Structures are given as C-alpha cells and as structure tokens.
Amino acid sequence: QVHLVVSGRGSVQAGGSLRLSCAASGAVFRRYCMAWFRQAPGKAREGVAAIDRVLSANFADSVKGRFTISKDHAKNIVYLQMNSLKPEDTAMYYCAAVSSWACGRGWQGEYEYPTWGQGTQVTVSS
Numbered sequence: 001q002v003h004l005v006v007s008g009r010g011s012v013q014a015g016g017s018l019r020l021s022c023a024a025s026g027a028v029f030r031r032y033c034m035a036w037f038r039q040a041p042g043k044a045r046e047g048v049a050a051i052d053r054v055l056s057a058n059f060a061d062s063v064k065g066r067f068t069i070s071k072d073h074a075k076n077i078v079y080l081q082m083n084s085l086k087p088e089d090t091a092m093y094y095c096a097a098v099s100s101w102a103c104g105r106g107w108q109g110e111y112e113y114p115t116w117g118q119g120t121q122v123t124v125s126s
Contacts, residue, residue, distance in 0.1 A: 001026055001027060001115065002024050002025070002026050002027035002029065002032060002097050002099075002115050003024065003025050003026045003115075004022055004023070004024055004095050004096075004097060004115060004116065004117030005022070005023045005025075005117055005118070006020065006021070006022050006093070006094070006095050006117040006118055006119070006120045007020070007021045007022075007023070007120065008020035008021050008120060009120035009121045009122065010122060010123075011122075011123040011124075011125065012085055012123075012124055012125070013124070013125050013126075014085060014086055014087055014124055014125065014126050015084060015085065016085050016124070017081070017082060017083045017084075017085065018082045018085065018122060019079055019080065019081045019082070020036070020079065020080040020082070020093055020095075020120060020122070021077055021078075021079055022034065022036075022077065022078045022079075022080075022095030022117055023075075023076060023077050024076045024077070024078070024097065025076060027099070029073060029076040030053050030073045031053060031099055031100075031101065032053070032097045032098065032099055032100070033050060033051070033052050033053075033097070033098050033099075033100045033101075033102065033103040033104070033107065034050065034051055034069075034071060034078040034095065034096070034097050035047060035048075035049065035050035035051075035095070035096045035097070035098075035103065035107060035113060036048045036049050036050070036069065036078075036080045036093060036094070036095060036096075037093070037094045037095075037096055037110060038089075038091035038092065038093045038094070038122075039091055039092050039094070039119075040088075040090060040091040040092075043091075045094070045110050046060060046062075046091075046108070047060060047107060047108030047109070047110070048060050048063055048067065048080070048093070049063065049067055049068075049069040049080060050069070050103040050107040050108075051069045051070070051071045051078065051103070052100075052101065052102045052103045053101055053102070055070075055071055056102070056103075057069050058103055058107050058108075060108065062088075063082075063089075066082065066083050066084045066085075067080060067081065067082050067083070068080075068081045068083075069081075078095065080093070082122070085122075085124045086124060087124050087125065087126045088124075089122065089124050090122060090123050090124050091121075091122060092119040092120070092121055092122075093119060093120050093121075093122050094116055094117060094118075094119050094120075095116070095117035096110070096113035096115065096116050096117070097113060097114075097115040097116075098112055098113045098114060098115070
C-alpha cells in the first residue's frame with residue numbers, strides 16, 4: 001500500500017505559478033497511476049491530471065496548456081506544475097494513486113483511486 005504526502009500549498013495572483021509535490025512511499029511507485037484532483041467549496045471533486053508508468057499524461061480540459069504533471073521514479077515524487085493560474089483554479093488539491101499500469105479512460109473518477117494524500121490549499125487572487 002502506497003502512502004502519499006502532499007506539499008506545496010500557496011497563494012498567488014492570477015497569472016502566477018505554483019508547483020505541488022506528492023511524495024510516495026511504501027510500494028513500487030512506478031507501477032502506480034498517479035493523479036491530482038481538486039475540490040472547490042460547494043463543488044464536486046474534479047480530476048485535474050494523471051500520469052501512468054510510461055509517463056503518459058491526461059489533463060482536464062480546464063487546465064490543458066497551463067498545467068503539467070510529471071513523475072520522478074527515482075525520487076518517488078509526482079509533481080503538478082501550475083502556470084497561468086486563474087481565480088477559478090482556487091481549490092483544495094489532492095494527490096491520489098491506484099496500482100495500475102495505465103490510468104485508463106476513467107482516470108477522472110475519484111472512486112478509481114483507493115489511496116489519497118492530504119489536501120493542500122491553492123488560492124489564486126484576481
């Protein structure tokens with residue numbers, strides 16, 4: 001069972017950048033599909049990005065071209081680089097993992113992931 005620890009919370013102005021990190025331990029990290037989700041107050045949890053063992057990535061339409069996801073197998077860390085941030089990106093961000101060779105078409109479904117890190121707040125001001 002993998003254990004996830006998230007870091008990198010912050011507040012930025014619109015147009016700024018932040019990078020979130022999710023450190024994994026306790027399992028063979030490279031075998032996992034890793035994903036980032038976010039949840040704004042009063043809204044459903046949304047899948048933002050996911051990356052699989054061959055570093056193939058998926059992104060929500062709302063963040064394509066602005067966010068990138070990367071996975072460092074040597075360090076057991078997955079990153080979410082967020083550029084050109086908008087006020088609507090304000091949310092609690094979560095890292096999630098599932099033991100799977102690929103992330104699959106259902107990667108945005110939160111119930112696909114049995115393991116979650118703690119949330120970290122990202123606030124973007126206009």
